[in-house]
Amino acid sequence: PRRWAVLRYAGSGAHHQQWGTWTRDEELAGIVAALAAPGEPGLPPVVLVCAHGLHDTCCAVRGRPAARALSRLYPGLVWESTHVGGDRFAANVVVLPDGVYYGGLDAATAVTMVEEHLRDRVHAGHLRGYTDLVPAQQVAVGAALQHFGPAGRHAWTVTATTRLDDQWHVHLTGHPPHPALLDVEVRSHRTPPRQLTCRGLARSSTVVYEATGLRWD
Structure with a gap:
């Protein structure tokens, strides 16, 4: 049905x-x-794999093999979906209700990332971000995971964010064994124009966010 x-x-x-x-x-x-x-x-998670070829060819070409590999491992949990954003990161996977985006995947890395995610171990590699955070906050959490290693979905919490022009200061609180307080400096800049997606033939620029410093207690 x-x-x-x-x-x-x-x-x-x-x-x-x-x-x-x-x-x-x-x-x-x-x-x-x-x-x-x-x-x-307490219900099983839902794994969405973007395979929207009409929106951008890469989403189908890269997404469908990832969806097949995940479906073999997790039958009934995996759905091919329409556009989830970020064509240039295809293949894209979203785990719900956690609201965690992974990108730049193939069949093998999609399986690895989802296996680890379901063990409550979010890795910085291939992580695009959490749906409840704005880009600078997503990068801050990613930097924490990159520095301190994989952690659970709720291991880091954003408690404050301030912005001055293209600079952000993001304050995180961590759960043991991670530092209780972590401050992350994030900077944004616009890339030179380039072809961003398979279907988008026009050259476009995009805003990129990068973590430039971490301090913790």
């Missing part, structure tokens, strides 16, 4: 889901009630 789902991320780690089925379009109105419902915790 065709299914819909409301997948809700909670910063506490108590993620909730609510699922339903539909045969007629009007039955999708059940989603409205689900948005206000508490949902059910």
Whole structure:
């Protein structure tokens, strides 16, 4: 049957889901009630793999092999999806309700990243970021994972962010064995124009965020 789902991320780690089925379009109105419902915790995760070839060829060419490899390992958990953003990072994988994006994957690395993720070990390699954070905060968490090693989805929490022009100061709190306080300096800059995606033939620039310093107590 065709299914819909409301997948809700909670910063506490108590993620909730609510699922339903539909045969007629009007039955999708059940989603409205689900948005206000508490949902059910403890359900298996959902793994989305962008395979939207009409949006950008790379998403299908790189995404479908990753989806096949993941489906063999996790039957029933993996969905090929439409556009999830960031064509230039194909293949893209999103784990829900955690809200964690991975990119630049192939079949082998997609399996490795998802296996580790389901063990509550988020790696900096191939990590694009967390859906509840803005880009500078995503880079700060990525820098923490890069420096201190893989950690759980909730091992680092953003507690404050300040900005001055193209500089950000992101304050993180860590859970043991990580430092209790971590300050990350982030800088943004625009790249020279280039072809960003397979389908986008026009040359475009993009804003890149980089961690330039870490301090901790």
